Amino acid sequence: MAWTKYQFCLAAMMLITGSINTLSAKWADGFRAEGCNGSQKHLFNHPFLQAxxxxxxxxxxxxxxxxxxxxxxxxxxxQMAPVRKFNSFLFLPPALCDMTATSIMYIALNLTSASSFQMLRGAVVIFTGLLSVAFLGRRLITSQWVGIFLTICGLVVVGLADFVSGNHDEKHKLSQVLTGDLLIIVAQIIVAIQMVLEEKFVYKHDVHPLQAVGTEGMFGFIILSLLLIPMYYIPVGSFGGNPRGVLEDALDAFCQIGIKPLIFLALLGNILSIAFFNFAGISVTKEISATTxxxxxxxxxxxIWIVSLSVGWEHFHGLQILGFFILLLGAALYNGLHKLILAKLPWCKERMEEDFERNRLLTENKDSINVSPCN
Known part of the structure; x- marks a missing residue:
């Protein structure tokens, strides 16, 4: 079925704003500016404020x-269903997971390349699958286990690409790049926990997706904003990346923004892009499909990879392409994209119809039949 203009606009919005989200954050990280009290120029390294x-x-x-x-x-x-009453604090646990994972990922983005950052986020497939088996009692089919295995292989290839490529320099040594890669994978474990919590406790209340995202965002915004106060006094040495050597120096960030207004533009792009990306993503699922x-x-x-190469943020390496395609294949298998493709093949379609008819005759007393002959 051909897409409408509205569906094309939604797909384009999701692709563009999703890319801007990572690129704008990386752009902000690359700026150098003086901080408060006339401190020397230093990188805009404020992951918690970005979160x-x-x-x-x-x-x-x-x-x-x-x-x-x-x-x-x-x-x-x-056309919309009436707003259902629900306990907003159901969103607190997933919001805490989101807050922790997002902060870790922004720290990692300071250490590794934007393309590796985006690729390694595919690790969420592994942990979501395993946790859904352990805590939701879900049974994964063969293609999903193969997808998880391919995702692991893809992550190894991407990590190897960072190890042998020239994407590290004097500012970001090889050890920092690999640390950033590992932090991204750790963050995906937390994201997977968030998804399992949402599915187990939140989605059964039939809350509108935009309302769910906004409620989680409200908890995350309030809690992390309050945490910026103690972070201003927690010493972490050079790990903080700011002149005072604290966990997060929000005042230093605002001083840098005042001196270098382009940082504000980058942060504004990040804020707006995440809003439009969430809206477009939910709308694409509703108007087209979750697979799309x-x-x-x-x-x-x-x-993200093409833009990063174009502006000189990283160098070309063939292993990244290989890693990306392995990750893409793993995600496709896990999410069942191959079923849609195989179902359009004449021989597979005929087989599905034959299996369906056979199962219908054998299980005529059952209300529903689940047949997946093309896993």
Whole structure:
């Protein structure tokens, strides 16, 4: 079925804003500016403040939800379901996971390349699959286990590419790049826990996705904003990346932004892109399919990689392409994309119909039949 113009716009919005989200954060990390009290020029290394900005973008999804709801209620025949009452604190545990994972990933983005950052986020497939088996009682089919195995292989290839490539320099030594890669993978474990918590406790309440994202963002924004206060006094030495050597120096960040307004532009791009990306992603799932959303999410890695090469943020290495395609194949198998492709092949379609008819005759007393002959 051909896409409508609206569906094309949604797909383009998701691809573009998803790419801008990572690229704008990396752009901000590359700026050098003086800090407070006339300190020397230093890199804008403020991952926790950037995470606060990301949550601010998610909070805006809540505003979008109520705008859409208000517009729908003005119609003669409203199409949206009535807003269900739910306990907002159900979103607190996944919000804490989101806050922790996001902060770790912004720290990692300071250490590794933007393309490796995006590729290694594919590790979430591994941990989501394993945790869903352990805590949700889900049974993975053969193709999903193969997808997890391929994802592991892809991660190894991407890590090897960072090890042998020239994407590290005097500012980011090889040990820092590999540390950044490992931090991204650790963050994906936390993201997987977040997804399992959402599926187990949140989704059963039938909360609108935009409302869910906005509520989680509100918790993350409030908690992390308050945590910036003690972080200002926690000494961590050179790890902090700021003149005072503390965990997060928000005042130093604001001073740098005032001196270098382009940093504000980069942060604004990050905030707006995460808002539009969440809206577009949810709309793509609703208007087209979840599989299309997965494919678009994978394609933005290519956009990020091409832009990073064009502006000189990293150097070309063939292993990255190989790693990307292995990760893409693993994600496709895990999410069942191969079923849609095989179902369109005449021989597989005929086989599915024959199996369906045979199972219908054998299980005529059952209400539903689940047949997956093309795993």
């Amino acid at each position: 606060v900005g990301m949550f601010l973008g998610e909070v805006s999804c809540l505003a979008v939800f109520y705008m859409i709801l208000c517009h729908d209620r003005r119609r003669t025949e409203p 959303r997965m494919v678009l999410d994978s394609l933005r890695t290519i956009v």
